[in-house]
Amino acid sequence: MRKFLVYFFSFWALTVVVGLSVLGLRGSTSRKPPLEVFPDMDHQPKLRPQTVTKFAGFADGLSSRLPVAGTISRDSAWELNSFNTGKTEDGGWVDAMPVPVTHELVKRGRERYDIYCTPCHGAAGDGNGVTTQFGMAAVAKLHDERLIKMSDGEIFNTITLGKNLMGPYGEKLDPKDRWAVISYVRALQLSRLGKKEEIPDAVQANLK
């Protein structure tokens, strides 16, 4: 019986000591790093900002990189100005292009139009693109009087967000490209509105 009591109390004492040392320290903080039995993937080579490192293999060794050419910052893309939205401050449509219309811009617009708009609206804007043969119905004719009179801002908005069956092209065309496309759409419209007298004499001579 005495032997049993000795065992019993030593076991009890041990339990108390172990219990206290494990549970009693919970919640207390220490400045020493914890003992790591299994470090798992805690320590990995990585880029810390604003330092020199060989890790990424850049020639100049800098961990912080400049934005890649052509990067559009979220801030500039979301700033609510007429260039980005096609709307004026009081919520109306921008009447005319907020960027200078240059030969370069129209050329760029033609290229983008041919890629993104021709499949539905047709190369000349007649609303007879190839998709109309496959069930795309009621594609707008860009030469309609209504669209000729439509403000540049409203067309910009249609390109950005789409309209009914037409999907949005905002994520495929940045704002500058959208204005470029509009400048080309205007050129297409003008090509139908011109009068014969407006054609330069040299070109008229060759007309059939």
Ligand code: HEC
């Ligand atoms: C997938 C086919 C498709 C593509 C691609 C497409 N459109 Fe459209 N677009 C339509 C359809 C369909 C309508 C008629 C929408 C409606 O019901 O009013 C339309 C309407 C329009 C309108 C008239 C909107 C209005 O307010 O009535 C404009 C302007 C226009 N598109 C410009 C463009 C331009 C610019 C592009 C190229 C960036 C383009 N679309 C690409 C199918 C397309």
